[in-house]
Every structure is written in structure tokens, then in C-alpha cells.
Amino acid sequence: MGGRQRPTIKTVAARAGVGRTTVSRVINGSTLVSDEARAAVLAAIAELNYVPNSVARGLVTSRTNSVALVIPESESRLGSEPYFSAVIRGVSTALADTRTQLQLMLVRDKGEQDQLTDSVAERRVDGVLLVSVHERDPLPGLLEDMGLPTVLAGRRSPAEPLSHVHADNLGGAAAAVRHLIARGRTEIATITGPLDMDVGRTRLQGWRDALAEAGRAADGRLVATGDFTEAGGERAMRSLLEAAPDLDAVFVASDVMAVGAMAELRRRGRRVPDDVAVVGFDDSFFARHTDPPLTSVRQPTEEIGTTIARVLLREIADPEAPRQHIVLPTSLVVRGSS
Amino acid sequence: MGGRQRPTIKTVAARAGVGRTTVSRVINGSTLVSDEARAAVLAAIAELNYVPNSVARGLVTSRTNSVALVIPESESRLGSEPYFSAVIRGVSTALADTRTQLQLMLVRDKGEQDQLTDSVAERRVDGVLLVSVHERDPLPGLLEDMGLPTVLAGRRSPAEPLSHVHADNLGGAAAAVRHLIARGRTEIATITGPLDMDVGRTRLQGWRDALAEAGRAADGRLVATGDFTEAGGERAMRSLLEAAPDLDAVFVASDVMAVGAMAELRRRGRRVPDDVAVVGFDDSFFARHTDPPLTSVRQPTEEIGTTIARVLLREIADPEAPRQHIVLPTSLVVRGSS
């Protein structure tokens, strides 16, 4: 029992004693339906437990009511990197109200990327959200060419033509460095993110700006490049200590790298914050629990998620709408490490 | 330029000088096609840059090649709880090979749950993965009634009829407690997960079993219930310290709660591990970075993800296949906290 055949719009029409079109109108909220007809249809729908088949609808409307969220897993950080989880949560929140489905695509390598563009070409999504884009990422361009609404969390460069949303990386980084200066630190190093990413370059620029502001030179010995991983943070810290043994502070472009850096400092016998002050970026939930608790630049990660989703929905609804560029504020959360 | 009209199977057929059906056969890898016809079709596909419309295909095959992964966000833990991220990663890995799309659904409240069952009824997914199920969760039963292939990470009870995959919670918990006993601890408390979840009850039972094994009584004063959150861990630790001030060890059913518990212990002036040894569960990536580093029961979270996905794919392919029940091994990772 139970199963039977799923009712279709025809079944409902027959039951309600009206035509297919009228049922469709009721479902889609058209006003051109008499009250009696509407009531009859609604009753039939309830009795039959009818749910419209969205695949059939999608075929004729060529809308799927779903969007893709693409996360590069090559940077294998979902899991150790709370940033992505928070973005996912934000996106999901913004989508929940609109009955739009979320397709999650973790892209590992080249092959999967092809699969991704295929899957987009197959018309399985109405739009795409891209997280963590690199400067020479081919994907945003491809999507743009396909005419598919696309919104980025982050940007390829300051000249990004696509709609995008990101935190105030420049201001956040500068605030971190100003804080270190105010604490009396004199040799302030930095561990950057990947320099083929705008976020990496911009946070580095923030470090430079704050130093310049204070009339200090940005010494090349004080810069090491990381890759947003813990191991990368350790490596970068090691090379900084070699190049500039007298450093007394580090601004690290992510909390995960900061954790690696602190581990390396401990290994080398440097105390945090006594010998070396450390400031991270992200204000991940674990920043409160490191030893010592990590000072960090807070960025509204979840809000980045809700915002890209909303911008995308808007762009899907009106493809002619002008591209948007939204910057969200950061704030410094001071803890024991600085 | 560029855009034009998307080619359909008809366009391809015309270009290749064959019928629609032959094109379809080539696409779907049927052997009943002559080599010439196949070559012509393949050439036409390449020239026209044709990609089949999966929505149209889905309408006739009533398959969508996508599965839903449902995560209760009411327990708002994606983000602070790496478990979910790892499961997502595993699921995505297993799905990547099969061109199956992943629909992520974070379910907050009752309303969204209705939306979920609707969206399933709308035939938007071929199967469902459920994570973190509670004893009286209505969802698994609903899905079962709808005849939709469903696989759980975890289970509602030991008698779970649906296919499910989980870690050896009983053995893992017992190993943790045995370890504490071996360390000479005598008053071993536990902070449990929610007791309306099998995972909560089973880890508690593991604690009991190990104590019984050692000829010790499982004193009710030594049990406090948590909710898998950090704040819950703090609360539980506080009530344990009140009820049993002489405790010298705690087995905590999750790392996140263990972090809370350790914070509370520090606040009360108890040293870890000198005064109180702490063991967590999950071996989250941050366990290495707590102060002191946290001893924890490792569970193969990502593998749980790949496994539920594989079981689900199997069940979609063959709905008559017997339900599976898979238990994955755990192991104890000893660090400074015990």
C-alpha cells in the first residue's frame, strides 16, 4: 500500500474538475483564477498529496532553482579551515528562504573542473558561487562566457569585472600591524597567503601600508609566503627566523598558518607573546583555545556567504542588473598572543 | 556571437545525418551502433559543442543523478565541529567518480524539514544521506515510506533498519577509559553526548563497560550529559566538579566538549593532566593545538563520508539490495592531556 502512482497535474485537474492550466495557475499563484476554482484545486492537491515535479517544470522554464557552490578542494582546507564551513553556512541560510537548492562542488583537479563546466552546461544550475579564486583561474572567465550568473567570494584582481564580495583585507591587515606597533614592536614580520591570490596580496599590502604610515620601511627579509596551511605557516616561520632572527612580531594572514607559526616559535624556544607577538586573520573559533589564545582579525565569514548568495539570486532574477562589488568590515580581536 | 542557441540532440542528428535515437545510443554507450554512425555522431557532437540536457533526460528516466546530504544545522555545528566538514569531504570524494551531484541541505527547524521532504518529493534527488540522527527523528521514517534510498551516518538505535555507517563508538570509548585506568586514574567521570542519540548512549556504554571490566562501579555522580557544544562541555564539567570533587579523569564524548571542559577545569584551578586527565573523541585537527594537547579517540570521519555515499549509490542502482550496516574502527591517539 501507500506508494501508488505519483499524481500529476492532470490527476489534480480531473479531481478538481478543471483544466490543467488552471491547476498550473493556482500553483504558480496567478490571480486569474476564480475563487471556486482555486478552492477546488487546493482541495484536490491536498487530497492527492500532490507535489509538482520540478524536473518537468525545469524542462519548460529552463530554470532549475539551484545554484552551485564551488570550493577548490585542491587547497584541501574544508575541515581544517573553518572559513569554508562558515561560507557554506551563510550561503545555505540565504538560500533557505527562496526554495533554491545548493549544489556543493568540491573541485580537486583539472578533470573535475571539466566535469564542473559540463555539469553547468548541462543546465543543472541557474548560477554559480566561486570561493577562493586564484589570479589565473580559468573558471570565472569560462562561466562568464557561458553567460551564467556568477558571483565570487574574493576576486581575481582589484579589477574584477564579475560581482564579488570580500572582507576588508587591506584595512584588517593594517589594523593588525598598527596594533603591533602600538604594542611597541619594532621588527614586525608577515607571513602572507599565496601571492597568486588577491587576498594574499592585499593583506600583504595592508602590512606595508601600516608600516609606511608609521614611517618604517617594509624590509623584504620580513616577508615570507605561506599557503594557508598549518605546515606552510611552520615553514614560513622557520625561514623568517633565519632571515631575520631579531623579529619581535608576526602578522600571519590566516589563523591556521598562525597556529603553525606558533608551534615553530615554541620549537625554537621563542615565547609568545614575550619574545614574539603573533596576530592571525579570520578569528576562527579555535583562536580562543590556542596556547596562548590568538589575537586575530575577525572577518564576517558567514555574512560573506549570505551576501554572495543574495547577490547571485538577484543576478539570476535580473541578468541585466549591474555587477556588484561589496566589501565587508573587519575588526581586531585582541587576545594573549600579542 | 558565441551564444546562439544551444544545440539539441536533433541538431546533432541532422548534422551527423542520422536519427535522434542513434545519437542517444552513442551518448549512452550502446553497442548497437555501427562504427561509421558512431564516428559521425561523435564528430557532430564535437563540432557543435553539444552537451546533453540533463533535465530533459531526468524527466524521462526519472533519475536526477544527484543525492542530498542532510545536516541538522539546529545543532549548529558545521563550522565549529569538523566532523561534518570531513563527512562532506568524504561524500564528495566518493561521488566525484560517478558524476553524481551533491545537494547540501542544512536543516534548521521544522519548517525547513518540510521543505526538505517536499524537495525530495519533487524528485530532485535519487537518494538521501542523513547525518547525526536522533532517536525520534521523523525524517528517516518519512524517507523510508517514500521509498527513497536512504543511508545514515550513525543510527537511531541499535535496531536501525535502514542502511547505516558509524564508527566503533563502543570500542573507542572503552579504549579511552582503559587508557585512563592504565594511567592509574581512579575516579573516572564522563561527559556524554545527547542521550537521545545513539552515539551519545553508546559512548556512555563504552565508559561503563570498561569500568565494569576493571571491576569498578559506574557511579552516577560521575556522569554528566552534554550536547556536543563547547558551552555544554563547560556546563557538564562544572556539574561534575560539584557532584564529584574528587574526580581525577574525564572521558568526554567529543573534542569540542573536551575543550570546554578543559577551560572550566583551568578556571577551577585544576591542572590537566596533573589533577585531572582528559580524553576527547573525534581527534579533530585542533586536538593537537589545545593546551595541553588533547588525547582523543580517532574516528575515520572522512571514510564515514565515502562509505555512506558508496552504500547509497549501490542502493540507488539496486533498490532490492539488502540494507548494510558498517562499523569502522577507531583508535586512541595519546597526547599531553592524559
Add this chain to the structure above:
DNA sequence: GCACTTGGTGGGAACGTTCCCACCTCGCCA
């Protein structure tokens, strides 16, 4: 030389919607 298989092929129908258009029935105005 005839029936009978077997590999290969293509057209019609179906999947369950929405959209376009034609139509019907009012009430209103000249």
C-alpha cells in the same frame, strides 16, 4: 528460394510541466 535470425536504424510516443492562443461569458456602453 524461403523463412528466420541478427545487427543496425529511425520515427512516434511519452515524461509532466508551462506558455500561447483561442474561446466563452459576462457587463457595459453607445
Add this chain to the structure above:
DNA sequence: TGGCGAGGTGGGAACGTTCCCACCAAGTGC
């Protein structure tokens, strides 16, 4: 009384596939 707009309605066509079936040609066995 006749024309006309407007509210309400329903049937046909279309969306782009796959599946069923009919068909055709070239063998194969008697």
C-alpha cells in the same frame, strides 16, 4: 441590440530527452 473589453478557462504545442516498436538489409540454415 450589437459591439467590445475583461475576467476566467482549457486545449494544443513545446521543452529535450529515452524507450518502444517497427522496419530493413544482410546473412544463415534448410
